[in-house]
Amino acid sequence: MSARSEWSIIAPRKFALDGPVSALHVHIAGGTVNVVGAGTGPARLEVSQIDGPPLEVTHTGDTLSVGYPDLRRKGFRAWLGQWNRTVHVTLTVPAGTDATISVIGASAVVSGLAGRADLHGVTGDFTLLGLTGPIRADTVSGRVEAQAVTGDLWFHSVSGDLTVIEGSGSRVRGESVSGDMVLDLAPSPTCADIGLTTVSGEIAIRLPHPADAQVEANTASGSVTNGFDDLRVSGPRGACGTPGGSWGRKITGRLGAGHGSLKATTVSGAIALLRRPPSEDDDPDTTDGTQGKVL
Structure with a gap:
């Protein structure tokens, strides 16, 4: 006993x-x-x-x-x-x-x-600070802020926000109704598998250099920001074929060899895919700028 x-x-x-x-x-x-x-x-x-x-x-x-x-x-x-x-x-x-x-x-x-x-x-x-094991977070309206976590992360919320800083886990899953999700991903020896879904929340993901993932991000009525020349943006154009329209857009394509996966979906929120500033070990001649393009 x-x-x-x-x-x-x-x-x-x-x-x-x-x-x-x-x-x-x-x-x-x-x-x-x-x-x-x-x-x-x-x-x-x-x-x-x-x-x-x-x-x-x-x-x-x-x-x-x-x-x-x-x-x-x-x-x-x-x-x-x-x-x-x-x-x-x-x-x-x-x-x-x-x-x-x-x-x-x-x-x-x-x-x-x-x-x-x-x-x-x-x-x-x-x-959450420096956690290395798997994380499962379920909230109604509470926020989850994670820094330097390396374990897999599952997040579910009604209106709570998710913020990940220097994250390097191999898998991130996030679902919310109106909460925003912001991911700042650090370089990792394994390719990340990321899947984020929200109804009216905004999604922003900053990827490390070099990035290695198949990308599919879309929003029905929000704006998109793309910081990668290797990715293409498709969807409605503005009046007279100009690029002024920014609604109902998709960001798709492959970064690097495409071993990882990034899927992000929101109905009315904005989506931003940004490039992380290069580390000191990166070759400046092979690094593009870090500013995204709002399309």
Whole structure:
């Protein structure tokens, strides 16, 4: 039978856990949660502020659970509009920990994890730093901002935005209704597989040099910006055949050998495909300009 330890926290405190932790479950409403992956040392918990009902902590086997039991039991819908609690908690766990983090009206920062990260938010925002494992984020209106992540990323939201900076994961999938999606992709040894879909949100993707992908991006009624001479833009033209029309356009073609894949679709939002500034190792004679063309 697995050993079980329990704490009911009603005031600020911090302590270290005796046993191992390889799975983390967090469910909070209001406040902040900071999860840090560390290479050495025991798992640690610090609550710097708490208002409302006690925060329950359980450690069973190698699973650490932190949150409110009623929130886990009844789900998010039972607590919409009931902001009678606030907690600010920091958790330091081994880097390989698999983490499930659910927030309502709270913000979460997750850094240094190599395990799986499953994120769920209603109105909470997520900031992800240096994650190397797979990431799955599902929000209603919360934003997801990811920097220097190398794992596969799945994003789904109603109106939340996705921003990826220096991303080098092999796969990115994004779906939203009205949220914007901005990807700044760093050079990677593997070819990326990118698929983004939104109804009214805008999509902007900045590709590294040299880029290597089959490209298909289209918008029904938004404008397009193309920063690559190797890609072609098709669709309605302006009056008298001039290029002034910018609605219902497609950007298609191949960059490099076309080993990767980039597909982006929006109904009424704009689409921009831009070239990332060259690194210091690039040959300036083989690098085109970084400015896109609005078509």
